[in-house]
Amino acid sequence: MADEPYALFADWMAEATKSEPNDPNAMCLATCTPEGRPSARMVLLKGVDERGFVFYTNFESRKGTQLLANPFAALCFHWKSLRRSIRVEGAVEVVSDAEADEYYASRPRGSRIGAWASQQSRPLEGRWALEKAVAEYTVKFGLGEIPRPPHWSGFRIIPDRIEFWRDMPFRLHERRVFTPVENGWAIETQYP
Template identity: 80%
Template sequence: MTDPYALFAEWLAEATKTEPNDPNAMCLATATPDGRPSARMVLLKGQDARGFVFYTNLESRKGGELAANPHAALCFHWKTLSRSVRVEGSVEAVTDTEADAYYASRHRSSRIGAWASRQSRPLEGRWALEKAVAEYTLKFGLGEIPRPPHWSGFRILPARIEFWRDMPFRLHERRVFLAEGGAWREEALYP
């Protein structure tokens, strides 16, 4: 298969059948403008021929790092399948239409949480978060909960996608796809 997006979709479908929790979990690595890396787990919420999408509070540490340095790396690891996928590329914001559609699909409590959480900033105590949740629950009542202006998504636009599969005697299979001039070039790597 020479289409890395199709291969990824195939592997994700297999992981969805075997992984007990969050087969769409991925480690997202960002970096400050001076190159200090940070990594955390997020959930993949969309994947198409343009890239890999996740959503977050834009005022979070990752949001700030991506605004200052719009490059990132992802790593999916499916232990039950003995496989992983690494993605590296530039980052762009999703459209307001995409962010609105995904936000509207979230559970009501998650939409309230997007308003209440000052993600990545110091928390005085759990009571402060619970108080904010109660305030926003009261504010929005039973009505519609609009998407906060500080909440949206990012799309990683891959320049490189590497597929790793465990093989006997640590002679693993590694296939890398490199974006070149609107097409993908594939090569094998030593394990």
């Protein structure tokens, strides 16, 4: 394995992109409720660099409110076809408006309208209510630009721990843990 976690992540993601049939960028995001209970769901990774791992959501959603109240999270990537996983833990920050605007503008038009129409994580009277909201926002924005909603942006998880796990025969798996230190990363190999 490589001695730098972001390079190793890029290598593993490239392999996953070739082998996973759907959403190789899918990751389980774990947050915490105000009562201290864990809460997990699948989201899509939309960016990664030396600053951290980025995804986008509605700030008024369950995950959005939890992250704004308690800015720490964990991620888990699992690529069954490769028999590998990566776990990430760390603090969370909101991405800049410029980053959120750039990503939002890259989304399909229907997804941008959906960001306005969906009251994510709140009760839905029926599918018709969502379809009605989509129709209303489609008319409102017409053929013009669709601005990013004020309640929609991204979060970046800034890792203080990244663990790479690889399946090995006889359950003698490989585990390598990276933790940030001044001018680089400390690397620890752990028992399976």
